Amino acid sequence: MAKQKVKEMSENTVDQAQEADVPESISLQDLQILLQIVDLASSRGAFRGAELTQVGAIFDKLNAFLSFIGEQQKARAEAEAAAKENTGE
16 A cells, blocks of 8 residues: 555656646747847847848748748638538528
8 A cells, every 4th residue: 555655656746747847838929029029129229230130030930930820820710710600501
């Protein structure tokens, strides 16, 4: 009986340790805020001229990614709305 309790306690400890190792995820909203931060920092002169090429390239990639995801979400929402209309008829 004591061995069973020790085994259960060690399994719980392992489960908790595995959960602690999982990093917090980044949402699309977080990426949108990051895009705004880069834009704001750039407009305030936070980057040197030589750095602007790299910052601009990353900004463009992130902006294109967020636009692509936004279009996908919009298309999915429209498809779901159309499917609801079709099933509701």
